[in-house]
Amino acid sequence: MSDESGETAAQFRSGFVCFVGRPNAGKSTLMNAMVGDKVAITSSRPQTTRHAIRGIVHRDDGQLVVVDTPGLHRPRTLLGQRLNDVVRTTWAEVDVIGMCIPADEDIGPGDRLIAGEIAEIARTPKIAVVTKTDLVDDGRLAQQLAAVGELATEYGFDWADVVPVSATTGARVDLLAELALGHFPEGPPLYPEGDLTDEPEEKLVAELVREAALEGVRDELPHSIAVVVEEMIPREDRPEDQPLLDVHVNLFVERESQKGIVIGRGGTRLRSVGAQARTHIERLLGTPIYLDLHVKVAKDWQRDAKKLGRLGF
Incomplete structure (x- = not known):
């Protein structure tokens, strides 16, 4: 290998960047924009994200593993x-x-x-990401950038970078990736080329069902919905060129009254959830599926340690 090739290889960087923020700050939408595909579910409902979800960004000069986290609250x-x-x-x-x-x-x-807590992590570079810039004019953006600078001063640290972005339009998303990459150590890729996430398919399927179930629900119900994939098995006796995957999923709520809301009159709402989720799941898995949804009650599961464990928390 030539010196030039060795130098190029040595300059490749890889590492992890996590997005944190209060609920509904645009973290999941931003991660999807950076990855270039839907990895994390999104919703206008706060606290949609319930796991640390990793999306992988492949670049010629490095690899970013972007970790989307729940909103701190x-x-x-x-x-x-x-x-x-x-x-x-x-x-x-x-x-x-x-x-x-x-x-x-x-x-x-x-x-x-959040600023007070990350100030305690002294050695880790911190980037201020001002999201949703497509929703404001230049004057408002300038005010927010100044306020963001004052926030760091208030808690005694400096931003390594301040980047205004719009995940919706893609404005400065590539710049954010480039700046984050500059803080990573030199090293080889952490994941194979082409991988977009390391999340298990079952978890991604469950999240797509939950995303569909969140549409149009009200009050506290979004927080009461949990989704578990019970099994995903190929349908037997199908021709090789016409495969079908049976996907059996349980949606859990906390009260009997919530079960009725999710199902809807005559099952209309649950059918709508299934139709919406099926489209995204088939795109994810690359195969036709039969989606079997059932709604069950796990009373007060958000407050019960054993039930939380069974539901994957």
């Missing part, structure tokens, strides 16, 4: 406490922390809570 349930634990465990182990702050909302107590 003041918990009211055992589930909320465990989601916060996921966030704190994640940001203690990554190479770069990206704090997402929406351009269209004033900095509030939730942002200050």
Whole structure:
């Protein structure tokens, strides 16, 4: 290998960047934009993300593993406490922390809570990511950028970079990837070329069903829905050129009244959930599926340690 090739190989960088922020700060949408495909589910409902989900960005000069985390919040349930634990465990182990702050909302107590905590992680570079810039004009954006600078000063640290982005339009998403990569150590790729995530297919399928179930629900119901894939098995006796995968999924809610809301009158709402989820799952798996959905009650599962464990938390 020539010196030139060796030098090029040595300059390849790889590492982990996590996006943190209060609920509904645009973290999942941003990760999907960076990866270039749907890896994390999105919703206008706060606290949609319930796991640390990894998306993989492949570049000629490096590989970024982007970790989307639940929104840090003041918990009211055992589930909320465990989601916060996921966030704190994640940001203690990554190479770069990206704090997402929406351009269209004033900095509030939730942002200050996060800023105060990441200030304690002294050695990890921190990038301020001002999201949703497509929703504001230049004047408002300038005000928010100034406020973001003051936030770091208030908690005694400096931003390594400040990047205004729009995941919807793609504005400066590549710049964000380039800046994060610059803080990574030199090293080989961590995942094979072409991989977009290391999440198990069952978890991705469950998340796509939950995303569909979140559409149009109200009040506290979004937080009460949990989804578990029971099995995914190829249908027997099908021609090789006409495969069919049977996917059996349970949706759990906390009360009998919530079960009726998810199912809908005459099962209409559950059929709509199934139709929406099926489209995304077939695209994910690359094969036709039969999606079998059942709604069950796991009373107060958000507050029950044993039930949380059975539901994957």
